[in-house]
Amino acid sequence: VATSWTSRRMIGSAGFVALLGATLGACATGTGSVNAVAGSSPARTASSVVSRGAGGSPAGGRAVGAPRAGSKPADAPTTTSRPAISGAGSGASTASGAKPEAGPAFSPSELTAVDQQLSQLAKTLNEAQQDLANPEGDNLK
Amino acid sequence: MNAHSVSLKMAAGLMVGGLLIATPAAAMAATASPSIQSTTVASRPAFIAARQAVERALVSRQHRLALLTTEVAAAKSLTSSDQSTLKASLAAESTGIDALAVKVPTDATWLELGTDAKKMVVDYRVFVVMSPQVHLTISADTETAVESGMQDLEPALAAAIARAKAAGKNVGPEQVAYADLLNQLTSAESDSAGVSAAVLATAPAGYPGNKTVFVNSRSSLVQGRTALVTARGDIATIVTSLGL
Numbered sequence: 001v002a003t004s005w006t007s008r009r010m011i012g013s014a015g016f017v018a019l020l021g022a023t024l025g026a027c028a029t030g031t032g033s034v035n036a037v038a039g040s041s042p043a044r045t046a047s048s049v050v051s052r053g054a055g056g057s058p059a060g061g062r063a064v065g066a067p068r069a070g071s072k073p074a075d076a077p078t079t080t081s082r083p084a085i086s087g088a089g090s091g092a093s094t095a096s097g098a099k100p101e102a103g104p105a106f107s108p109s110e111l112t113a114v115d116q117q118l119s120q121l122a123k124t125l126n127e128a129q130q131d132l133a134n135p136e137g138d139n140l141k
Numbered sequence: 142m143n144a145h146s147v148s149l150k151m152a153a154g155l156m157v158g159g160l161l162i163a164t165p166a167a168a169m170a171a172t173a174s175p176s177i178q179s180t181t182v183a184s185r186p187a188f189i190a191a192r193q194a195v196e197r198a199l200v201s202r203q204h205r206l207a208l209l210t211t212e213v214a215a216a217k218s219l220t221s222s223d224q225s226t227l228k229a230s231l232a233a234e235s236t237g238i239d240a241l242a243v244k245v246p247t248d249a250t251w252l253e254l255g256t257d258a259k260k261m262v263v264d265y266r267v268f269v270v271m272s273p274q275v276h277l278t279i280s281a282d283t284e285t286a287v288e289s290g291m292q293d294l295e296p297a298l299a300a301a302i303a304r305a306k307a308a309g310k311n312v313g314p315e316q317v318a319y320a321d322l323l324n325q326l327t328s329a330e331s332d333s334a335g336v337s338a339a340v341l342a343t344a345p346a347g348y349p350g351n352k353t354v355f356v357n358s359r360s361s362l363v364q365g366r367t368a369l370v371t372a373r374g375d376i377a378t379i380v381t382s383l384g385l
Contacts, residue, residue: 082323083299103300106385111376114290117218118373121283121366128276128359132352134268 183249192248195258199242202267206235209275216279218286223278226341230274234265266345273355274340280362281336287369288330291322294376298322301383310383318378325372332365 083103182188213219213227241261248254265271302319306312336358343351379385 083296103303104297106294106297106301106380108385110290110294111380114287114294114373117283117287117290118366118369120218121280121287121362121369124276124280124283125359125362125366128273128280128355131268131273131276132355132359 179250179252181249182251188251188254192245192254195245195254195261196242198258199238199245199261202238202261202265203235203242205267205272206231206238209272210235212279213275216282218283219279220282220337223282223337223341227275227278230271234267234271237265238267264345266348270343270345270348270351273359274343277340277355277358277362278337281333281340281358284329284333284336284362284365284369288326288333288365291326291369291372291376295322298376298379301385302379305383315379315382318375322372322375322379325368325375329365329368329372332361332368336361 210228210231213224213231216224219227238261241257245254245257248257298319302312302315305315339354340358343354
């Protein structure tokens with residue numbers, strides 16, 4: 001039974017890696033036109049960032065350990081701290097006493113959903129670019 | 142220049158009724174005395190062509206508003222609040238444009254047609270305000286959803302790395318990838334924060350000044366997406382390396 005389970009596990013892993021490659025390829029395709037407009041450099045310029053009012057993120061963004069306010073639906077488990085892994089694996093325990101490796105299992109389906117959203121994001125950003133590139137303004141259309 | 146583009150330019154000159162003087166006919170309409178502008182000219186070819194151009198422009202706006210309404214209804218990552226706001230704006234614009242589409246065919250004077258054409262453009266700004274408003278709000282909320290989705294994966298990834306290390310595997314590359322994942326998510330969250338609120342606060346009356354809001358919002362979201370694609374690569378590194 002153990003051998004059979006292991007085989008299935010290996011097949012499943014291989015299948016997932018193949019799926020991962022395919023979805024990453026799709027992401028890369030969607031990225032092209034977006035990055036072609038804005039450039040691929042991650043360097044940030046103050047003028048290109050939307051001004052944030054009170055209640056916006058702090059200048060340094062979300063600190064590790066600080067969950068994003070309001071980012072989770074009401075029925076989702078709340079992450080109270082970002083799971084750090086440095087020093088884990090040698091039997092070290094977290095402050096709560098739990099072993100760091102005793103976490104939830106990875107779910108490929110959650111990653112698939114993220115990939116679909118990333119593709120959708122590329123699509124709507126390109127549509128917005130087309131909206132903004134309308135050289136005629138709103139007079140002739 | 143074909144007949145369509147000629148009539149379109151005449152309508153353009155007209156619709157600005159002061160915005161843009163593009164043709165002699167439009168110039169005449171714009172400079173004519175009020176009494177001439179109010180004279181019934183419904184049967185004149187130039188007027189008919191201009192009116193038909195405005196009618197086509199209205200149909201174009203009706204199609205765009207219908208498309209945007211469909212997009213908003215189908216956008217799964219939109220927050221319910223943003224979706225409600227966009228639906229209300231689209232409904233109001235559709236009502237106004239539909240009313241003009243009924244009225245314009247009955248316009249019989251340059252003054253009437255000019256007034257309606259200007260209203261069609263200035264009051265609604267379907268293409269330069271409503272459209273980017275929809276696409277950028279969907280983009281901002283989608284980006285937030287991706288950030289949340291990736292954040293939800295963090296505990297499982299951290300635990301998998303810890304388990305591999307406990308089993309004796311050298312997990313240095315995975316730990317580096319995980320640390321970068323956290324940094325990229327933090328950057329993306331900073332980029333998308335406040336974007337949907339800024340975009341939804343724009344209005345047709347604010348054009349063209351509010352175009353800056355759209356350009357900057359999109360720039361922030363593109364930066365955020367770049368960070369998320371990098372974060373996705375970090376996840377792939379961990380998943381592939383550990384065989385998850």
